[in-house]
Amino acid sequence: MESMLKSILIVGIGSFFGGALRYSISALMRNIITSGFPWGTLLVNLIGCFAFGTIFALFDKQGSASSSWCLLLTTGLCGGFTTFSTFANESMHMLQNNNWSGFLCYATTSLVVGLSLVALGYWIVK
Secondary structure (H helix, E strand, O other): OHHHHHHHHHHHHHHHHHHHHHHHHHHHHHHHHOOOOOHHHHHHHHHHHHHHHHHHHHHOOOOOOHHHHHHHHHHHHHHOOOOHHHHHHHHHHHHOOOOOOHHHHHHHHHHHHHHHHHHHHHHHOO
């Protein structure tokens, strides 16, 4: 139980900083580019994916992918920065394991059902 609480706190700390960073970058991009296209979100998602892959690979290469620092920086910081990075990382693992059916099911369901549920939420409220 103590180990789980420690992990939750580590992820929470990282998520706080990731979320604050995401908000800052998105706000900055909205002030720089006023086209209406979500450039800030796109930029955050792409940076988050690259950062997650790089950080996880570095820890994995050292044999410390289960360390508190890896948890803080990947699940915490990158996860708070963008959940898309976690989605992309999980998808990548399925592809690396030649789990094509799992990947296609996960990716398709995440995108199609996720977008549908956002639309449903808007529809219900309006």
